[in-house]
Amino acid sequence: MLSRPGLLFAALGAAAIFLPFLTLAANRIVAGQGVPIWSLAQAAPGLVALVLGLALGVISRPALRLLGAALGLAGLLWLLVQGSNALLSDAGEFARVSPAAGFWCLLVVLSLLMADALGALSPGPWARAALLALTVGLVALLLRSGALSDLSIMQEYASRKSGFQTAALRHLGLAFGSLAAAALIGLPLGIACHSSARLREATLPVLSFLQTIPSLAMFGIMIPILGWIATAVPGAKAIGIAGIGFAPAFFALVLYSLLPVVANLLAGLQSTPPEAREAARGMGMTGFQRLIKVEFPLGLPVILAGLRIVLVQNIGLAVIAGLIGGGGFGTFVFQGLNQTATDLILLGTLPTVALALISAITMDILVELATPTAERTR
Structure with missing residues (x-):
């Protein structure tokens, strides 16, 4: 059987793939130009992980939906890091790269898919606390690693x-x-x-x-x-x-x-x-x-x-x-x-x-x- 929420999330995610994924601007103030996923360098691994994650999300088994959400988020992160590095390599000194509508939509869809899977699994309070601590720890580790330092928001943080x-x-x-x-x-x-x-x-x-x-x-x-x-x-x-x-x-x-x-x-x-x-x-x-x-x-x-x-x-x-x-x-x-x-x-x-x-x-x-x-x- 297929998951009805999973089918909805897969449809929304598929539509979001066609939205601009990143925005490249000449500086921090001017409006940038949207860049789709398929035009990013080295986008194939992240795009495959993203599509596979959305596909797993339609399966009725909550554990597979949770795995799909995690795989999709990993692919989303890959696309964000590799895409921002590639775009800035050929841009000017003051160029800025920011996540665009496609990224934010996919992030919301995959987060909702993960929340739906966790809701079906019904973990106890201590298991939820461990998952929360793990998530916060992974995000903190990602931010401290410098992998996202090319993004405009991280440059704003570095200067403040x-x-x-x-x-x-x-x-x-x-x-x-x-x-x-x-x-x-x-x-x-x-x-x-x-x-x-x-x-x-x-x-x-x-x-x-x-x-x-x-x-x-x-x-x-x-x-x-x-x-x-x-x-x-x-x-x-x-x-x-x-x-x-x-x-x-x-x-x-x-x-x-x-x-x-x-x-x-x-x-x-x-x-x-x-x-x-x-x-x-x-x-x-x-x-x-x-x-x-x-x-x-x-x-x-x-x-x-x-x-x-x-x-x-x-x-x-x-x-x-x-x-x-x-x-x-x-x-x-x-x-x-x-x-x-x-x-x-x-x-x-x-x-x-x-x-x-x-x-x-x-x-x-x-x-x-x-x-x-x-x-x-x-």
Whole structure:
């Protein structure tokens, strides 16, 4: 039998082969000329691996589909490395090579094929963690090997290496720091709302309203508020409070994070079966003991799912911090937009997407590990 998703991916991949695979430009700013796969030097091995991988992807057996996706990605990498080297060998000093629409489409198709195969295989959480670590390790090894150094995006990185490291740390600080702050505020607030219906009815509408404010508007609102605090409160500037920069972006992300944290905590605590609560009461547990020993452990998967939402959301929203001097990968995105430099935009976009994917998969693994084994096997 044939796999229906595999047939769709094979058709999409076959169509993508006819799109421009690489773009050759005279310099980093001007529009380049698309180059198809078949015109690349030494393209035959990579093209054969790519076609064979797509062909294996239509087979119903998940293991063969996974093998096909891995083979196709290897062929895609071969074409990217060999093609960029060959194109630059005859180009000018300032010439740039970038992946074009064909490459990105094939990358998405093969990634979806791999995800479909892994979904059918249903690996456990530890197996998924090992696969994630292996994938991240292979990508890191590829980047450190210098095989992709001819690509325009890697040349953008080479000229901004120290700035990229600073931006990465700032982006991590915004995303994970706001998550930690929201958890410190939201978890006690959620527990209080769980105990008091009146507080819950007053708090959730306010947090829902904050969530509806557009992100750029929220950042803008923070600027005059924190600017006033920096000038009116002694010592505020000394701890980093200012109208622009890291502080307004951080506080805006914290406000955005409170609703998912509080709402999922409430949902998790309220999902405790009544039988479990009655059994805890019968054992003489106090309300606090029931919360810590029964309700919180049983609701932990839902609570972690809320933290997952916050983390992925904040990784994406932190890009906008670049507009108000908050740093992060958004700095490169907006610099690239101002300079019409596509590869500089990608230098900020691709790490953001990768960080969001890694974080989402990691949190999914933690959610599954926190779920009782009996519920996992349903």
